[in-house]
Each structure stands twice: as structure tokens, then as C-alpha cells.
Amino acid sequence: MQPAPTRITPSRAKQLNRNLGQFFWLLLFLGIPLALYSLWVVYPTIRTFTLAFTNYDGLSPPQWIGWANFKELFDWRPGGGGEVLKQALIHNLIWILVFITVPTSAGLALALVLNQGVRFDRFLKIAFYLPLVLAPVVTAMVWGWIYHPQQGLLNTVIYEILRFVHFIGFNVDPESARSIGWLGDPNLSLISVIAAAVWRQVGYVMVLYLAGLKTLDSEVLEAAKVDGAEGFNLFRYMILPMLAPVTTIVIVISIVDSLRSFDLVNVMTNGGPFNTSEVLANYMVKASFHDYRQGFGAAIAVILFLITFVFSVIYLRQVMSQEERTA
Amino acid sequence: MSATATAQPQLRVRKVRKGPNPWVLGVVWVFALLWLIPFVGAIITSFRTFDDLNTRGFWSIPQELTLNNFVRAWNQAGVSRYLLNSFEITLPALAIAILFSSMCAYGLVRFRFRLSTPIYLMFVAGLMLPFQVLLLPVFFLANKLHIYDTLWALILFHSAFQLAFCTFVLRNFMKTIPFSLFESALIDGANEWIIFRRIALPLLLPGLAALATLEFTWIFNDYLWAIVLLQSDQLKPITTGLANLRGQYISDWPLMVAGSLIATVPTLIVFFALQRYFIDGLTVGATKG
Numbered sequence: 098m099q100p101a102p103t104r105i106t107p108s109r110a111k112q113l114n115r116n117l118g119q120f121f122w123l124l125l126f127l128g129i130p131l132a133l134y135s136l137w138v139v140y141p142t143i144r145t146f147t148l149a150f151t152n153y154d155g156l157s158p159p160q161w162i163g164w165a166n167f168k169e170l171f172d173w174r175p176g177g178g179g180e181v182l183k184q185a186l187i188h189n190l191i192w193i194l195v196f197i198t199v200p201t202s203a204g205l206a207l208a209l210v211l212n213q214g215v216r217f218d219r220f221l222k223i224a225f226y227l228p229l230v231l232a233p234v235v236t237a238m239v240w241g242w243i244y245h246p247q248q249g250l251l252n253t254v255i256y257e258i259l260r261f262v263h264f265i266g267f268n269v270d271p272e273s274a275r276s277i278g279w280l281g282d283p284n285l286s287l288i289s290v291i292a293a294a295v296w297r298q299v300g301y302v303m304v305l306y307l308a309g310l311k312t313l314d315s316e317v318l319e320a321a322k323v324d325g326a327e328g329f330n331l332f333r334y335m336i337l338p339m340l341a342p343v344t345t346i347v348i349v350i351s352i353v354d355s356l357r358s359f360d361l362v363n364v365m366t367n368g369g370p371f372n373t374s375e376v377l378a379n380y381m382v383k384a385s386f387h388d389y390r391q392g393f394g395a396a397i398a399v400i401l402f403l404i405t406f407v408f409s410v411i412y413l414r415q416v417m418s419q420e421e422r423t424a
Numbered sequence: 425m426s427a428t429a430t431a432q433p434q435l436r437v438r439k440v441r442k443g444p445n446p447w448v449l450g451v452v453w454v455f456a457l458l459w460l461i462p463f464v465g466a467i468i469t470s471f472r473t474f475d476d477l478n479t480r481g482f483w484s485i486p487q488e489l490t491l492n493n494f495v496r497a498w499n500q501a502g503v504s505r506y507l508l509n510s511f512e513i514t515l516p517a518l519a520i521a522i523l524f525s526s527m528c529a530y531g532l533v534r535f536r537f538r539l540s541t542p543i544y545l546m547f548v549a550g551l552m553l554p555f556q557v558l559l560l561p562v563f564f565l566a567n568k569l570h571i572y573d574t575l576w577a578l579i580l581f582h583s584a585f586q587l588a589f590c591t592f593v594l595r596n597f598m599k600t601i602p603f604s605l606f607e608s609a610l611i612d613g614a615n616e617w618i619i620f621r622r623i624a625l626p627l628l629l630p631g632l633a634a635l636a637t638l639e640f641t642w643i644f645n646d647y648l649w650a651i652v653l654l655q656s657d658q659l660k661p662i663t664t665g666l667a668n669l670r671g672q673y674i675s676d677w678p679l680m681v682a683g684s685l686i687a688t689v690p691t692l693i694v695f696f697a698l699q700r701y702f703i704d705g706l707t708v709g710a711t712k713g
Contacts, residue, residue: 119537122531122534122535122617123531123537125527125616125617126527126528126530126531126534126620127527127528127532127543129524129527130587130591131528131543133524133580133584133587134547134587134588136584137562137565137580137581137584138550138553138558138587138588139546140561140565141557141561141562141565142553142557142558142561144560144564145557145558145559145560148561203455207452207455209444210448210452211452213444215444215449215452220456221452221453223699224456224457224460225456225459226695226702226703227459227463228459228462229641230641230688230691231645231688232644232645232647232662232691233645233647234645234647234663234664234666234667234687235645235663235666235684235687235688238666238670238680238681238684239462239681240462241670242465242466242469242677242680242681243462243465248477248478248675248677250461296459296462299459301706304703304706304707305706305707307707308703308707349552353552353554356554357554357555357556359556359647359648360647360648363647363648364647364667364670377556378554378556381556381559382556382559382651385559385560386652391560394559394560395560398556398557398559401556401557402554402557405552405553405554406552408552409549409552412548412551412552413545413548413549413552416545416548417545
């Protein structure tokens with residue numbers, strides 16, 4: 098314990114007394130929360146790392162098997178134990194690529210438009226916020242209904258369009274729309290799930306950019322406008338660079354959210370058909386609780402952790418630099 | 425006629441200069457309406473009968489509107505119990521997380537000690553943690569503590585896990601309170617607990633409101649942990665309950681959608697009542713750092 102150097106203390110005895118008192122209060126304020134956090138978050142994180150090196154199946158005592166789980170996971174030869182992991186990694190990567198491009202640019206564009214004070218902007222903002230309020234499970238359920246081949250909204254719309262095309266004389270069968278299985282077709286399942294996730298993410302990115310735009314220095318922008326910067330140039334050379342810190346956060350959050358994605362996949366497809374929409378998080382849960390290979394599941398969790406960690410460091414560094422500026 | 429014709433162009437010129445290009449605004453409107461389609465579609469479906477939808481299709485004009493889907497979901501499918509469970513998990517977890525994190529934030533800001541920054545960073549790192557990493561050990565821990573398949577498992581885990589985000593946000597809020605306020609209270613003879621209760625907490629109120637709205641939504645909407653830590657059907661919160669129903673009423677979309685809408689009502693109420701705080705909460709982590 099160190100008292101603040103600026104404080105004036107009359108004597109050493111008093112100082113010691115004060116230190117003891119401070120220690121007591123620290124214990125009171127931090128003790129229980131830290132104990133709770135250590136028990137349920139810190140300890141389990143460490144435990145996962147040790148479990149990953151065992152063959153634990155949930156019943157018999159775990160045995161140390163070294164790197165065997167990881168060797169199996171990275172055996173990417175056809176028929177090897179790592180085939181699903183490879184697929185999941187590719188799917189997570191696709192998810193990341195979509196997430197850092199589509200919702201990010203859409204959210205930024207919406208924020209730029211809505212920041213200019215348009216009429217009914219409250220209504221417009223709420224339209225994009227609402228998906229954020231829904232439970233991911235509910236989102237998955239509603240989208241599952243949208244994608245339903247026979248009764249779903251999407252195929253019904255396509256059916257009506259085809260019927261119109263047929264009506265004006267083209268040779269198409271409107272009924273063929275009913276056979277599009279958005280979640281059942283191996284080529285469509287992943288992108289269909291991601292579309293539902295994008296629906297949710299756009300509002301979040303928009304909120305972050307709207308907050309970022311409010312912090313911009315309006316005097317600097319006015320000065321630029323007086324100097325003749327307008328339209329795209331104003332955006333490209335003034336607003337975008339000023340928004341750079343927000344963009345960093347948005348991209349890191351998008352990547353981490355992509356890696357954590359679980360609920361939508363689990364409810365909509367559970368990774369299927371044939372693992373064509375499998376992601377790391379869902380694969381991990383499946384391996385642990387359906388196949389009872391908990392050591393193996395822990396190894397998948399470790400891989401997920403390490404990938405996420407790289408991006409967390411970027412975020413941590415940003416937070417740290419803000420710390421130094423305010424300290 | 426001629427008066428309005430001359431007045432209009434002027435008005436339009438002024439508007440274009442102030443707001444965005446009308447074409448751009450048009451696109452935004454199209455997207456906003458597109459974004460609402462799942463909601464509107466779900467609401468319409470939930471008021472229709474199964475047969476009506478099945479035989480006549482989604483775009484047909486409803487023969488009859490019915491509240492029956494909501495009634496069936498509420499009674500027969502057990503949504504009422506699931507919803508109650510959700511509240512019994514969310515409210516205590518929220519209270520514990522908010523109380524402990526404000527204590528934690530006070531401790532970290534009020535006292536200068538060597539571990540202050542490492543502890544803070546530990547919480548920030550927790551924000552980014554893929555929670556799946558905790559899955560198996562938390563499951564074992566709940567078993568070992570004999571709270572597996574009880575609501576306590578979820579309450580304790582949620583409150584502990586959310587401590588990271590809450591402490592992060594509240595610490596940064598706490599930092600904006602002038603330090604001299606604490607010091608002068610100390611000189612007036614107040615002890616640290618009284619300073620925390622009477623000075624820090626009231627000043628934190630806007631932050632607490634933002635946090636509580638956001639946390640309520642998050643804990644209420646949790647799905648993964650309810651799968652992992654609960655087994656009995658009568659304890660399930662609305663999220664896993666709904667997923668469970670899907671297996672039973674596989675093609676009964678009106679019932680499923682009605683259940684989903686009921687599940688959304690509490691978070692919608694919180695959102696509309698405390699909208700400003702909700703938005704503040706979402707951005708606080710990103711812009712205030």
C-alpha cells in the first residue's frame with residue numbers, strides 16, 4: 098500500500114495508522130467483488146487451459162494427454178480430426194470479413210445522414226436500434242420463420258415476384274420459390290445466418306458512430322467548410338480521420354463479436370447442414386456437451402481465446418493510451 | 425395555386441442545404457422500413473390462426489384476427505413460467521452486479537495503491553473474453569458448489585461475469601467526480617462507507633441508470649448460460665424456454681412468434697422507458713474508454 102505522495106502526513110505513526118485504515122477499506126470495497134470475479138471468471142479461464150491438455154469426458158477422472166487434442170484439431174488432412182475445426186475457422190473468418198465491411202459501412206453511412214438532423218430521425222433511429230433489444234434467440238426464431246421454405250416471408254416474396262414475372266409472359270414456375278431452403282441448403286446456410294446477424298449489428302455500429310460524431314470539433318469542421326471542403330472531400334479528409342478512434346473500436350468489437358457468435362447459429366442451424374454453418378463457439382459447445390469430449394472442447398476454447406486475445410490487445414492498448422492522457 | 429407554387433421552390437432550397445440529399449434520405453427510409461419488416465411480419469403472424477396462414481398464405485387478407493396464439497403460448501406452452509424465471513434470474517443478478525461494481529469502482533478510484541491499474545486492466549480484459557472459454561469450468565464449479573440446476577448458479581455467474589463491464593464503466597464515471605469532494609467529507613468526519621453511500625452513489629446515478637438498462641437487456645436475453653447451468657424445464661428462463669418450445673411446436677409458427685413477442689416485451693419496455701440511458705450505455709465503453 099502506498100499513500101498518495103501529495104498528501105501531507107504529520108508523523109510516521111499517523112501515516113502507518115492511515116495505511117492500515119486504508120487497507121481495511123480497500124478490503125471492504127474490493128474484497129467480495131474480487132473474490133466473486135476470481136471464482137467465476139479468472140479461475141475458470143485458467144482451468145480451461147489445463148483441461149485442454151486432458152482427455153476429460155465428464156465422468157472418469159481427467160488424464161494428462163499433452164498436446165494430443167491440439168494435434169487432432171490441427172490434423173487437416175481429409176478424414177482427419179481437425180476437419181470441422183478448419184471449417185469453423187473459415188466460417189468465422191467469413192463472418193469477420195462480412196462484419197467489418199457491411200454493418201460498419203452501413204452504420205457509418207446511417208450515422209452520417211441521421212447526424213444532420215433530419216425529420217423523424219427518432220423514428221429512423223429506433224428502426225435500427227430495435228434489433229439490438231431483441232434476444233438473439235428471438236432474432237434467430239423470427240429469422241427462422243422468415244427463411245422457412247413453405248411459409249416463410251422471404252420465399253413468399255420471391256413467389257409473388259415470380260408469379261408476376263410469369264404473368265407478364267416469362268416461362269418461370271412460381272412454385273420453385275418454395276424449394277429454396279435458406280437454412281437447409283449447404284451453400285446458403287452460413288450466409289443466411291450471417292444476414293440475420295448483420296440485421297442486428299448495423300444499429301450497434303450506428304450508435305457508436307453517432308456518439309463519435311457528437312464529439313467531433315465543430316469549429317474545425319466549420320473552418321474546413323469555409324476553406325471550401327464539402328461533400329465527399331469533407332468526409333474523406335476531415336470526418337473520417339477524426340473518427341479513426343471510433344473506427345478502431347468498431348472493428349475490434351465486430352471481430353470479437355464475430356468470434357463469439359453462438360446463439361444465432363445454435364438456434365437457426367446448429368452448425369448444419371454438414372457443418373456448413375459451424376462456428377468455433379458452437380463447435381466447442383457441441384464437442385463438450387453432445388459428444389462428451391470436454392478436454393477436446395476445452396482445446397477448442399483455448400484456440401478461440403488465443404485468436405480473440407490478439408484483438409483484445411489492440412483494444413487494451415487503446416484504453417491504456419486514454420488512461421495515460423487523462424492521468 | 426400560384427402562391428404555393430412560388431413558395432415551394434424556396435422552401436426546398438433551404439431544406440437541401442440543411443439536411444442530406446433527398447435521394448440519400450429516401451434510401452435511408454427504405455432501409456429503415458426494411459429493418460422493421462421482421463417485426464411487422466411477426467406481429468401480423470402472431471394475430472392470425474394457424475389454418476388461415478397455412479391454407480391461404482402470408483399475404484392473404486386475414487380471415488379473422490385472434491389473440492388465441494398469445495393465450496396458448498402463455499398458458500399451454502408455459503411462457504408465463506419461463507418469463508417469471510427470467511425475472512427471478514435477471515433482477516438479483518443485476519442488483520448484485522451493480523452494487524459490487526460500484527463498490528469496486530469506488531475502491532479503485534478513491535484509493536491509490538499499486539494494484540489499482542492491474543485490477544482495472546483485468547476487468548477490461550474480461551470485457552473481451554470469449555465467454556465460451558469459461559463454459560466447462562463454470563459448469564464443473566456449479567456442480568461442485570451444489571448449485572447446478574438452480575437459479576443461484578445463473579444469478580451468481582451473471583453477476584460475476586458482468587462485474588467486468590460494470591466496473592469498467594463505473595470507474596470511468598467515478599473518475600469524473602472531483603476528488604476534493606471525498607477529501608472534504610473525510611475531514612468532516614464521514615467514514616469511507618458513508619462517503620460512498622452519500623456522495624459517490626448519488627453522483628453516479630446517470631451512469632448507473634445507463635448501465636442497468638443495458639445489463640438488464642443482456643442478462644435477460646442470455647441463452648448460452650441457461651443451457652449450460654440449468655436442466656429442469658420449470659427453471660428455464662424465456663430464452664431457453666422458447667428454444668425448447670420450438671422442438672415441441674415445430675411448425676406452429678403463430679404460436680412460436682407470439683411466444684417470441686411476449687419474450688421481447690420486458691426488454692422493449694425497458695428500452696422505450698429508458699432509451700436515452702440505453703444509448704448512453706452502449707457508447708460509454710467505446711467513446712469514453
